[in-house]
Amino acid sequence: MTATTQDTAAEKVPTGGLIVEDLGVMLTGRDVDVIDDIDLVLRPGEVVGLVGESGSGKTTVGTSLLGYARAGALISSGKVLIEGRDVLKMPWREVRGVRGEEIAYVPQDPASALNPSIRIGKQIVELLALRGIGTHESRMQGARDGLAEVGLPSDDEFLSRYAHQLSGGQVQRVALAMAFLPKPKVLVLDEPTTGLDVTTQAMVLETMAELCRTHGVSALYVTHDLAVVANIADRVAVMYAGQIVELGPKEAMFKHPSHPYTRALLDSIPHLSQARALTGIPGRTPAPGARPGGCRFHDRCSFAVTACAESVPELRPIAIDHDVRCIRADELGAWDISRGTVPDADPDKPREIILSVQGLNVFYGRKQVVYDVSFDLAKAEVVALVGESGSGKTTISRSVGGLHKDWTGTIAFEGDALAKSARQRSAANRKRLQYIFQNPYLSLNPRLTIEQIVKRPMELFGIASGKEATDRVVDLLDQVALGPRMLKYQASRLSGGERQRVAIARALAAEPDVLICDEITSALDVSVQGSIVALLEGLRQERGISMLFVTHNLALVRSIAARVEILQAGRVVEAGSVVTVMETPREEYTRTLLSKSPRID
Amino acid sequence: MSTDTGPGSAPPPPAIAPAEPSTLRKAMRQKRFTVGLAITLLLVAFVIVAPYLAPFGENEVAGPPFSKDGFLGTDYLGQDVLSRVMYGGKSILVIAVFGTLLGMALGIAIGVVAAYGGGWWDEIIMRANDVVLSFPQILLALVVLTAIEQPTAWILILLVGVSHAPRVARLARGVALGIVSRDFVIAAEALGEKRTRVILAEVLPNMNAPLLAEGGLRLTYSIGLIGALGFLGFSADPGAANWGQMIQENRLALSTQPWAVLAPVLVIAIFCIGTNLMADGIAQVAQRGDN
Numbered sequence: 001m002t003a004t005t006q007d008t009a010a011e012k013v014p015t016g017g018l019i020v021e022d023l024g025v026m027l028t029g030r031d032v033d034v035i036d037d038i039d040l041v042l043r044p045g046e047v048v049g050l051v052g053e054s055g056s057g058k059t060t061v062g063t064s065l066l067g068y069a070r071a072g073a074l075i076s077s078g079k080v081l082i083e084g085r086d087v088l089k090m091p092w093r094e095v096r097g098v099r100g101e102e103i104a105y106v107p108q109d110p111a112s113a114l115n116p117s118i119r120i121g122k123q124i125v126e127l128l129a130l131r132g133i134g135t136h137e138s139r140m141q142g143a144r145d146g147l148a149e150v151g152l153p154s155d156d157e158f159l160s161r162y163a164h165q166l167s168g169g170q171v172q173r174v175a176l177a178m179a180f181l182p183k184p185k186v187l188v189l190d191e192p193t194t195g196l197d198v199t200t201q202a203m204v205l206e207t208m209a210e211l212c213r214t215h216g217v218s219a220l221y222v223t224h225d226l227a228v229v230a231n232i233a234d235r236v237a238v239m240y241a242g243q244i245v246e247l248g249p250k251e252a253m254f255k256h257p258s259h260p261y262t263r264a265l266l267d268s269i270p271h272l273s274q275a276r277a278l279t280g281i282p283g284r285t286p287a288p289g290a291r292p293g294g295c296r297f298h299d300r301c302s303f304a305v306t307a308c309a310e311s312v313p314e315l316r317p318i319a320i321d322h323d324v325r326c327i328r329a330d331e332l333g334a335w336d337i338s339r340g341t342v343p344d345a346d347p348d349k350p351r352e353i354i355l356s357v358q359g360l361n362v363f364y365g366r367k368q369v370v371y372d373v374s375f376d377l378a379k380a381e382v383v384a385l386v387g388e389s390g391s392g393k394t395t396i397s398r399s400v401g402g403l404h405k406d407w408t409g410t411i412a413f414e415g416d417a418l419a420k421s422a423r424q425r426s427a428a429n430r431k432r433l434q435y436i437f438q439n440p441y442l443s444l445n446p447r448l449t450i451e452q453i454v455k456r457p458m459e460l461f462g463i464a465s466g467k468e469a470t471d472r473v474v475d476l477l478d479q480v481a482l483g484p485r486m487l488k489y490q491a492s493r494l495s496g497g498e499r500q501r502v503a504i505a506r507a508l509a510a511e512p513d514v515l516i517c518d519e520i521t522s523a524l525d526v527s528v529q530g531s532i533v534a535l536l537e538g539l540r541q542e543r544g545i546s547m548l549f550v551t552h553n554l555a556l557v558r559s560i561a562a563r564v565e566i567l568q569a570g571r572v573v574e575a576g577s578v579v580t581v582m583e584t585p586r587e588e589y590t591r592t593l594l595s596k597s598p599r600i601d
Numbered sequence: 602m603s604t605d606t607g608p609g610s611a612p613p614p615p616a617i618a619p620a621e622p623s624t625l626r627k628a629m630r631q632k633r634f635t636v637g638l639a640i641t642l643l644l645v646a647f648v649i650v651a652p653y654l655a656p657f658g659e660n661e662v663a664g665p666p667f668s669k670d671g672f673l674g675t676d677y678l679g680q681d682v683l684s685r686v687m688y689g690g691k692s693i694l695v696i697a698v699f700g701t702l703l704g705m706a707l708g709i710a711i712g713v714v715a716a717y718g719g720g721w722w723d724e725i726i727m728r729a730n731d732v733v734l735s736f737p738q739i740l741l742a743l744v745v746l747t748a749i750e751q752p753t754a755w756i757l758i759l760l761v762g763v764s765h766a767p768r769v770a771r772l773a774r775g776v777a778l779g780i781v782s783r784d785f786v787i788a789a790e791a792l793g794e795k796r797t798r799v800i801l802a803e804v805l806p807n808m809n810a811p812l813l814a815e816g817g818l819r820l821t822y823s824i825g826l827i828g829a830l831g832f833l834g835f836s837a838d839p840g841a842a843n844w845g846q847m848i849q850e851n852r853l854a855l856s857t858q859p860w861a862v863l864a865p866v867l868v869i870a871i872f873c874i875g876t877n878l879m880a881d882g883i884a885q886v887a888q889r890g891d892n
Contacts, residue, residue, distance in 0.1 A: 401791060402791060403787055403790070403791055422790060422791045422792075422793060423790065423793060425793075427793060430791070430792065430793045435788070435791050437784040437787075437788065438784075439784065442783050442784040442785065443783075443784035443785050443788055444785055445785040445789075445802075445803055445806070445807070446807065447806035447807055448802075448806075456789075456792070456794075457792055460792055460793065460794065506788075510792070
């Protein structure tokens, strides 16, 4: 039924779109599938969101459409048909022509895709010359038109800039302009907005959507962010462990998600409109070669039955245009996007102030980056510092944590003013205030075992030592949902989410009163973010730990924090309880942030 | 929290999995390193055992000068070349190993302290370092040696070490700079760890791969340097056999009795190739290990 609809759709417009059939990519030398059995149709002018967590193979699918597999992998089966021609069967000269001219690619990090030593204008002209577009004279004008189309200045000054003189959003739009200039029919975008601020992201997404509409270009938008997909895609494909597990129109996917994995993903995403009790997905995403037999999700699925482990389920239609790879899809029952919502934090709750920041000014050398910031933090309360990059939110948290010492003002712990740097503070103050870093891949010493890492604060602060300390490490690992088998592991063997749990365990080992969490979930997958947030919420309730939560994600703030400070260019522009600020924002800046944040609710 | 990763939800492997293999163990799986190690170990064994197996004594006359007597002929004093080669490695080896160790220790200490201290510390230490660096290694050694009547082994070790130190320091500082700014070092500081402990426990262990590679390379240079000094006549005991000195002593008869020169040249070359292969192997492992 669905298959026929797709076929007719493809036949009706034979000149556009792209058809992927039974695509498979495997590792060279080993009989291990990275992705397999990928069937996907990109209709002309349509944006398809390809969603998956790290290790799901979504980027591999994206580059396969250009007939490219990264070193160590090869495309082992399937067809990628553009206008009836198979990209994978073409001789390489022809593939080179197709890449860029018919199927264009926008990389995740365009800053590294642009040549840093060639001016922007020259790079675009070079691209046009390579593709044989226009004449020597008309190319410069072509470059200007391309830049104008993505809303960038097209004057000589801009054309003569280098990539490093542009902002992240500008670079991304230059990349978009370059992708669109040869007038491709298909566009592959590989997480093009990861790492951009919400306002910049919104701008890039708008530009992209508009270009696709006006040029009738089909796009495959590869991302891990379901909220972005909800805003721009016409159809959504969800990938897990190298397979598409669910594929359908956007509305259907968010109203009636029918694969347990899709549902679990949606459960782990915070909403802007209402606080939620976020949940994660137990276990970790299996790597290629370590994927279980049968349904690949069965070992992490709460709906799994014995039959799930027996054979790989087919991707089968459950409604028009909506396919699911689950044998129990019909038995899962209805789904509600607002499930898991909890009341917002009570704004009128009495507060017992534990940490107060008064008139904080922070400097980098002569440059002042934070101006007169004051806020306080109560016992068992989460205060969120929110802002775009460069707003000073991390700088403030580092000053509070004693990691940056070039500041003036008062930071007081229950009335006791703290010294500027961690070294000058008393051991007791150091112990009570613990910092958790953004990137768990950098914050754990790769040479030490988990046991050594978590034990160290206990030894340092004289909390425990020897056998007793080891027992406490096991307890702590248990609390952060890591088994004792991790004890002798080195950090390099853990996944990002597991590392962040170890970092949390290390912070907890000091038995702190305040945790400073610096964007601790931004480097992690959404399902891992969900479980980390659930863990922190549990710790707050059980231990009464207060948290200073630095983030750029307003939806996350709604679910985790009680109070929020909105920062812009080093100043607090709006502060108050989360409900008040998010329901009735007073400042224009807050309203912009809220309206630009992608939302799925 | 209930749906979170419970310890029971994943099938628990019964035994504690082994830790990530160390750089050395990873290097052992590499052909380049194992070949280099084998060559080096064989040569070291030769240097240690050979004096007991030598057909003639170190200064024993075996025949007329530059004759074909014996396996490799005789040298300018009629001493047996094979026996001289067998005796002549010990001083070179000992001085090279200890000189390298000293140079590495000094250089690493200077480089890491400069990188970790940062700011003025870094400037002062590294500028002083640059001054020493501006002298060619051999020249520095010669200046000191000409001032001393008879160098002892210790002076040679000291010279080799000191002349290596600034070069090692440059590298160590570069590697350490990439590590001291990482979050785990900052985390240790936030906990209030002592500075020495931060350096020893957090920074140094993460530098071992490039430093091991540098050590291997420095060992090669040391052998070359000591050989060169021997060639110029500077050795702890002028009478004793010494590979570098042998080349100098016998080079006049290169056309009539080439073995007297070629034999010491070959052992030095083989030794250098061995240590260099080892260093190369470790460097490759280090590069790949950087995930």
